[in-house]
Amino acid sequence: MQTKRVVFSNRGLPYALLAPQLAITFVFFLWPAGQAIWQSFLREDAFGLKTSFVGVENYLRLLREPDYLNSLSVTGVFAVSTTVLSMGLALLLAAAADRMIRSRDAYTTLLVWPYAVAPAVAGVLWWFMFNPTIGIMSYLLEQLGYDWNHRLSGTDAMIMVVIVAAWKQISYNFLFFLAGLQSIPHSLSEAAAIDGAGPVKRFFTVVLPLLSPTTFFLMVVNIVYAMFDTFGIIHATTEGGPSQATNILVYKVFEDGFIGLNLGSSAAQSVILMVIVIGLTVIQFRFVERRVAY
Amino acid sequence: MAAIDLAGVKKTYPGNVTAIHPLDLNIADGELLVLVGPSGCGKSTLLRMIAGLETVTEGEVMIGGGPVNKREPAERDIAMVFQNYALYPHMSVRGNLEYGLKNRGTPRAEIDARVEEAARILEIGPFLERKPRQLSGGQRQRVAMGRAIVRHPKAFLFDEPLSNLDAKLRGQMRVEIKRLQRSLNTTSVYVTHDQLEAMTLADRVVVMNAGRIEQIGKPTEVYERPASLFVAGFVGSPPMNLFGTDELKTEAGGSLPESIGANTGTIGIRPDAVTLSANGNPAIAVTGTIELIEPVGGESHVYLRLPKTDRVMILVVRGHEGVSLAADLTVHLPVGALHQFDAGTGRRID
Amino acid sequence: MVENRPWLTFFSHAILILGVLAVAFPVYLAFIASTHPQNAFISGLVPLLPGDRMIENYGTMLDAGISTSGAPPLGVMMWNSLVMALSIAIGKIIISILSAFAIVYFRFPFRLLAFWAIFITLMLPVEVRILPTFKVVADLGLLNSYAGLSIPLIASATATFLFRQFFITVPDELTEAARVDGAGPMKFFRDILLPLSRTNIAALFVILFIYGWNQYLWPLLITTDESYYTIVMGIKRMVQVADSQPNWNFVMATVTLAMLPPVLVVILMQRLFVKGLVETEK
Numbered sequence: 030m031q032t033k034r035v036v037f038s039n040r041g042l043p044y045a046l047l048a049p050q051l052a053i054t055f056v057f058f059l060w061p062a063g064q065a066i067w068q069s070f071l072r073e074d075a076f077g078l079k080t081s082f083v084g085v086e087n088y089l090r091l092l093r094e095p096d097y098l099n100s101l102s103v104t105g106v107f108a109v110s111t112t113v114l115s116m117g118l119a120l121l122l123a124a125a126a127d128r129m130i131r132s133r134d135a136y137t138t139l140l141v142w143p144y145a146v147a148p149a150v151a152g153v154l155w156w157f158m159f160n161p162t163i164g165i166m167s168y169l170l171e172q173l174g175y176d177w178n179h180r181l182s183g184t185d186a187m188i189m190v191v192i193v194a195a196w197k198q199i200s201y202n203f204l205f206f207l208a209g210l211q212s213i214p215h216s217l218s219e220a221a222a223i224d225g226a227g228p229v230k231r232f233f234t235v236v237l238p239l240l241s242p243t244t245f246f247l248m249v250v251n252i253v254y255a256m257f258d259t260f261g262i263i264h265a266t267t268e269g270g271p272s273q274a275t276n277i278l279v280y281k282v283f284e285d286g287f288i289g290l291n292l293g294s295s296a297a298q299s300v301i302l303m304v305i306v307i308g309l310t311v312i313q314f315r316f317v318e319r320r321v322a323y
Numbered sequence: 324m325a326a327i328d329l330a331g332v333k334k335t336y337p338g339n340v341t342a343i344h345p346l347d348l349n350i351a352d353g354e355l356l357v358l359v360g361p362s363g364c365g366k367s368t369l370l371r372m373i374a375g376l377e378t379v380t381e382g383e384v385m386i387g388g389g390p391v392n393k394r395e396p397a398e399r400d401i402a403m404v405f406q407n408y409a410l411y412p413h414m415s416v417r418g419n420l421e422y423g424l425k426n427r428g429t430p431r432a433e434i435d436a437r438v439e440e441a442a443r444i445l446e447i448g449p450f451l452e453r454k455p456r457q458l459s460g461g462q463r464q465r466v467a468m469g470r471a472i473v474r475h476p477k478a479f480l481f482d483e484p485l486s487n488l489d490a491k492l493r494g495q496m497r498v499e500i501k502r503l504q505r506s507l508n509t510t511s512v513y514v515t516h517d518q519l520e521a522m523t524l525a526d527r528v529v530v531m532n533a534g535r536i537e538q539i540g541k542p543t544e545v546y547e548r549p550a551s552l553f554v555a556g557f558v559g560s561p562p563m564n565l566f567g568t569d570e571l572k573t574e575a576g577g578s579l580p581e582s583i584g585a586n587t588g589t590i591g592i593r594p595d596a597v598t599l600s601a602n603g604n605p606a607i608a609v610t611g612t613i614e615l616i617e618p619v620g621g622e623s624h625v626y627l628r629l630p631k632t633d634r635v636m637i638l639v640v641r642g643h644e645g646v647s648l649a650a651d652l653t654v655h656l657p658v659g660a661l662h663q664f665d666a667g668t669g670r671r672i673d
Numbered sequence: 674m675v676e677n678r679p680w681l682t683f684f685s686h687a688i689l690i691l692g693v694l695a696v697a698f699p700v701y702l703a704f705i706a707s708t709h710p711q712n713a714f715i716s717g718l719v720p721l722l723p724g725d726r727m728i729e730n731y732g733t734m735l736d737a738g739i740s741t742s743g744a745p746p747l748g749v750m751m752w753n754s755l756v757m758a759l760s761i762a763i764g765k766i767i768i769s770i771l772s773a774f775a776i777v778y779f780r781f782p783f784r785l786l787a788f789w790a791i792f793i794t795l796m797l798p799v800e801v802r803i804l805p806t807f808k809v810v811a812d813l814g815l816l817n818s819y820a821g822l823s824i825p826l827i828a829s830a831t832a833t834f835l836f837r838q839f840f841i842t843v844p845d846e847l848t849e850a851a852r853v854d855g856a857g858p859m860k861f862f863r864d865i866l867l868p869l870s871r872t873n874i875a876a877l878f879v880i881l882f883i884y885g886w887n888q889y890l891w892p893l894l895i896t897t898d899e900s901y902y903t904i905v906m907g908i909k910r911m912v913q914v915a916d917s918q919p920n921w922n923f924v925m926a927t928v929t930l931a932m933l934p935p936v937l938v939v940i941l942m943q944r945l946f947v948k949g950l951v952e953t954e955k
Binding site: 374375376395396397401402403405406407408409410411412413422423426427470 | 844846847849850851852853854855856860863864868869871
Binding site: 033054061068150163295 | 689706718772775776779800809810866936943
């Protein structure tokens with residue numbers, strides 16, 4: 030690991046400096062994570078009186094449980110749709126803003142602030158717009174002949190939470206895409222123009238390939254976001270419904286653990302989520318290393 | 324003011340990499356000593372060991388007669404000027420100059436007086452309230468010097484202080500450092516990779532190579548009587564012409580003067596010692612073809628291709644007297660100007 | 674741009690303006706809704722133009738809240754959010770900068786272990802360790818307290834890495850100059866490193882303030898006492914009125930106030946915000 034050529038030689042001081050961080054990490058991160066792993070191998074009886082070690086039984090049950098399998102696929106659909114929608118729109122906006130010289134900063138300001146809106150608040154905003162009786166979106170859709178009701182239709186509910194999640198993430202993606210676009214040397218576009226490529230062709234043959242590191246990075250970040258940071262959206266709007274249609278993994282952990290009080294199953298779900306985060310983090314870091322090597 | 328003495332000083336890095344082989348060096352009180360050598364020769368390491376920024380693996384560093392191995396840099400009463408100046412970017416020039424004094428608990432009035440004095444000597448008075456980034460390279464360099472001066476230390480340590488300046492400014496600052504050092508008469512150790520800087524500044528030069536001292540001496544000594552092949556090749560520009568004894572023999576027509584001993588493996592001659600006529604002195608005559616002429620103002624560097632060994636010899640001629648490209652030219656190497664080096668050790672033979 | 678294409682420029686402006694409108698529309702609607710009396714939402718379409726009840730609505734909410742939905746006055750919730758956001762932001766910055774300093778500027782046994790212990794927190798978001806963390810906080814008696822709201826969230830690998838990354842770029846010569854000038858580690862930290870980190874600290878503060886303000890799951894878990902509700906989670910309590918339409922005007926006033934502080938921070942400190950966002954991803 031990288032260090033300084035020059036270091037201080039005190040003995041006790043570094044430990045004192047690290048103590049607060051390590052104490053909090055241990056008490057609130059490592060210990061609970063260890064607990065989750067341990068719990069995932071236990072089962073409590075119906076009255077919570079007796080606990081027994083059941084090995085990987087909790088995991089096996091989970092994988093047989095239709096609700097869990099449904100949650101896995103719901104999460105997949107949700108994460109991929111959110112990522113594609115949000116990144117697509119953000120790239121379009123960033124490409125447009127990249128052409129602007131004087132107005133670029135103004136547009137940026139007007140586009141980045143949704144980052145600051147809490148997921149739960151964003152959920153309530155759109156929930157209001159999609160409200161089947163008074164919402165403006167459902168009204169417009171009705172005019173188009175579509176009977177919108179996210180309280181009854183699973184598809185409608187999924188579409189709604191995807192829109193909320195994507196809406197909130199556009200600002201983040203926009204900033205990174207814009208930064209990526211601006212780091213592409215202008216001379217490359219000029220060279221392509223001299224070679225006879227029009228603006229659209231240039232975008233797809235020169236700009237987009239050069240943007241691929243940013244795109245890949247954002248893909249990982251967006252999937253992590255959709256999987257873990259959207260709890261508030263689901264909880265504030267659909268609460269996983271109707272009939273499990275938007276019950277993503279993080280929501281299900283919460284529901285099974287806090288409302289269903291099924292400790293063993295919730296712990297096993299936690300552990301599976303941890304493995305997913307670790308996998309995604311490893312991908313992200315390998316990628317960062319590669320990016321540094323460029 | 325103090326002398327600096329190194330006794331059997333050695334530096335080994337983890338993994339058994341030896342940066343400095345055991346060496347002795349005595350720096351007299353008030354002397355300006357220059358450590359010079361190619362990058363990686365250990366000159367900076369040696370300086371940093373004197374400063375206390377590197378630990379000493381073996382041996383003793385003494386400043387003012389007392390051992391300082393165990394002392395922190397701040398306790399050694401030395402001041403250092405860094406290559407990139409290392410000015411604190413968030414402090415004003417005044418703040419930079421004061422910082423070390425404040426940490427030592429110097430009284431306010433004393434601090435003000437010293438800053439005043441340094442500002443006057445270095446002519447940085449007008450910039451005292453500015454931040455380093457608002458200064459030019461030369462001004463920053465002065466501030467870095469000022470930070471050393473205000474401390475009134477036992478010794479100044481300079482780590483390539485001029486290498487970030489452009490050529491013209493470097494020349495000016497060189498003169499100024501020399502003048503300053505003379506007037507303050509503070510013991511100074513100066514590290515550089517630039518042999519010209521070393522020659523012009525130093526009271527004595529230490530030429531280093533691969534963690535060892537090749538030669539210690541006055542600049543003229545080092546130039547006129549290089550102690551080893553390495554020094555011969557390193558000091559002087561354009562560099563000394565070095566030929567194997569056999570090569571020169573071949574070019575000279577099969578024989579060499581008596582004064583070339585049996586142990587001599589390499590013979591050297593400075594480009595400015597090569598003459599166009601023998602003038603009656605004993606000399607070796609060689610003939611070659613002029614391959615390139617570099618006019619450098621009052622004189623020219625002539626590159627002569629020697630046909631038999633296919634080696635190039637450089638010589639300095641005044642103006643362009645009688646040389647033209649692609650012409651054959653016979654030159655004379657006065658025997659008195661030849662440097663001989665031992666075939667085995669590479670040391671000088673007199 | 675390489676060549677001048679008026680239609681393309683026009684098209685770009687059109688896209689951007691559409692984007693800006695799409696992004697802003699839900700918020701506009703929320704604000705409009707918060708300025709109408711309650712009966713504006715009984716039937717038909719929501720109002721699209723401002724009403725005349727803005728002052729009354731916000732006044733009611735800030736002072737009294739809605740007793741029926743069990744939410745305390747907004748003033749209290751906003752105060753709680755502010756305390757939580759500031760504690761998290763400041764706490765994270767302090768413990769992260771100290772541990773980054775230890776890791777970069779010292780060599781000591783178990784240094785690598787400490788580094789990995791911090792690194793691993795990156796892989797353990799609250800969402801995946803909800804129950805056991807809740808249990809720890811409960812056992813420590815921190816439910817319904819500001820300490821419980823903030824302390825478990827202030828360990829952060831990202832902030833530590835940001836400072837570590839920055840410290841590595843600080844020239845070694847500066848440390849050496851400080852040592853020659855007689856500064857020990859803490860003096861160096863205070864006099865040199867801390868002032869040099871100013872912009873990084875500010876950028877991080879912006880990001881962390883938003884992060885702290887927007888916390889949802891955590892306050893939801895550990896607060897049962899209304900006087901510790903934060904505004905973001907309080908909204909949920911308001912819309913949860915069983916089987917009846919929520920008081921939309923009041924809910925939207927709450928939503929508007931919940932968004933206001935972090936959005937203002939982003940807009941007013943955009944430069945620092947962008948820097949913070951980009952740097953924490955390195």
